[in-house]
Amino acid sequence: MKIGIITFINTINFGASLQAYALQEFLKEIKQEPEIIQYVNKTIEDKEKNKGSKKLNLKGIVREVIMGKGIKEKTIAFEKYEQANIKKGLVLNEQNTDKINSYYDKFITGSDQVWNMKITYEDWHYFLDFVKDDNKKISYAPSFGNDKFPDTDKKEVAELLNKFNKLSVRESSGQKLIKEISDLDAKVVLDPTLLLNKREWEERTEFEPKLEHYILVYFPHNKKMVFDFVKKLKKKTGLPVVYLSISPKIQPGVKTIYNASPDEFLGWMKNADYVVTGSFHGTAFSLNLEKQFFYEPSGEGSRIDNIVKLTGTDERSILNVKAIDEIIDYEIVRKKLDKERNESKMWLKNAIGIDK
Numbered sequence: 001m002k003i004g005i006i007t008f009i010n011t012i013n014f015g016a017s018l019q020a021y022a023l024q025e026f027l028k029e030i031k032q033e034p035e036i037i038q039y040v041n042k043t044i045e046d047k048e049k050n051k052g053s054k055k056l057n058l059k060g061i062v063r064e065v066i067m068g069k070g071i072k073e074k075t076i077a078f079e080k081y082e083q084a085n086i087k088k089g090l091v092l093n094e095q096n097t098d099k100i101n102s103y104y105d106k107f108i109t110g111s112d113q114v115w116n117m118k119i120t121y122e123d124w125h126y127f128l129d130f131v132k133d134d135n136k137k138i139s140y141a142p143s144f145g146n147d148k149f150p151d152t153d154k155k156e157v158a159e160l161l162n163k164f165n166k167l168s169v170r171e172s173s174g175q176k177l178i179k180e181i182s183d184l185d186a187k188v189v190l191d192p193t194l195l196l197n198k199r200e201w202e203e204r205t206e207f208e209p210k211l212e213h214y215i216l217v218y219f220p221h222n223k224k225m226v227f228d229f230v231k232k233l234k235k236k237t238g239l240p241v242v243y244l245s246i247s248p249k250i251q252p253g254v255k256t257i258y259n260a261s262p263d264e265f266l267g268w269m270k271n272a273d274y275v276v277t278g279s280f281h282g283t284a285f286s287l288n289l290e291k292q293f294f295y296e297p298s299g300e301g302s303r304i305d306n307i308v309k310l311t312g313t314d315e316r317s318i319l320n321v322k323a324i325d326e327i328i329d330y331e332i333v334r335k336k337l338d339k340e341r342n343e344s345k346m347w348l349k350n351a352i353g354i355d356k
Contacts, residue, residue, distance in 0.1 A: 001352065003027055003034045004089055004104035006126060008112050010040050012071065012078050014218075014244075014265040015193070015281030019111045021085055021262070023140065023192035025200075030349060035089025037100070043121045070258020077261035097130045106352050107131050108138045111170055111192050116145030117153055127160040137164045138351045141189050141344075143303060147173040149181060158182040166351035171306040189344040191307075193284050194337065201288060207267030215241045216272035217254070218265075218282040219296070222247040226296060229318040230254075230276055233294070236324060239273055276318065280304055287311055287337065290330040294318050311336050 005023060008016040020036055027034035082088075090100050107128050113119050114126040128137045149157070158181045161167065167186040169175050178186045196204075215237065217230055222245075234241055241254040244265060250256065260268065266285070269275065275286045278296035280303040286293035287307065297317045298304050308314040311333045316323050349355075 001032050001105045003032050003106045004037045005108045006037045009036055012074050014262055016112050017262045019192045022196050026195045035087050037089050037092050039092040041120050041123050073259035081262045101132050106136050108140050110139050111141035113143045113145040115142045117150055134163045135165050138166045141170040141191055143170045144174045144177055149177055154181050187347050189347055190340050191284055198289055205266040205270050207264045209271050213239055213273050215239050215274045216268050217243045217276045219278040222249040
């Protein structure tokens with residue numbers, strides 16, 4: 001069965017690239033023929049092209065030169081990774097919707113924040129508005145990105161949601177939103193990166209860091225409170241710090257990497273002694289690869305809040321002063337993840353029409 005997946009592609013975001021890859025790999029495992037539909041949201045593309053374009057002082061210019069070089073190298077690294085690992089399908093545009101509709105047997109939207117209006121700016125393609133046969137429409141683990149939704153979009157979204165054959169979301173907050181907007185029941189499933197277990201990711205990771213022991217830091221921002229915690233952890237463990245950065249701000253005393261590929265991200269994750277993160281996928285991979293990790297909380301019902309509560313690791317917050325001295329029992333976490341993983345796999349197989 002040919003399955004067309006619409007999600008975020010051609011981006012330099014580790015989570016976006018790896019969740020697309022993971023969904024593709026699981027579908028291949030169950031004997032399907034998945035392809036990532038070639039479609040790029042214009043707003044997202046423009047934002048990534050214009051990073052660092054604001055006016056800067058001399059110090060800022062120096063930082064942007066360093067960062068700009070890293071972004072160019074990272075973009076090339078991502079392109080190489082996707083060329084080698086992602087099966088891209090037909091191009092979606094106004095001229096070939098008929099061809100796309102006849103070519104694919106099923107369509108999946110997700111995962112990642114494809115239903116976050118602040119990111120996509122009412123791009124209804126991520127709600128499969130271009131698919132003519134409602135029986136072909138499946139959502140797998142899309143995220144709204146928050147627990148609220150613009151009132152102006154509710155009617156349109158309710159109509160689109162009612163046309164899905166099978167509905168699932170990544171967070172319980174998304175499940176509540178769908179119930180509120182459309183009175184439909186959606187299943188909460190795992191992010192695609194968690195459909196592959198620890199061993200399966202390790203087997204797919206080629207990059208091996210030269211450092212043997214270190215603390216890995218991965219954040220979408222550069223807050224002082226985060227690095228105050230990192231300093232405490234460094235002092236306690238005596239380990240060096242590796243920072244996978246997307247910020248031009250330079251942190252003294254750490255090894256900063258701007259140009260990592262998705263495979264290098266996996267390698268740094270796999271071999272880290274500790275991970276400190278404020279990213280959903282940073283948290284998901286920390287859990288899946290069984291790392292001693294710490295996260296920055298981002299509020300009740302948030303993406304990170306959902307996954308740490310699901311796995312019983314919500315005490316790992318950097319705001320919890322006791323967390324730094326405690327060890328995660330991964331035998332317990334593994335059982336919880338395995339249970340959720342099996343349920344998510346069964347839901348997806350059923351959604352595409354596979355009974356076993």
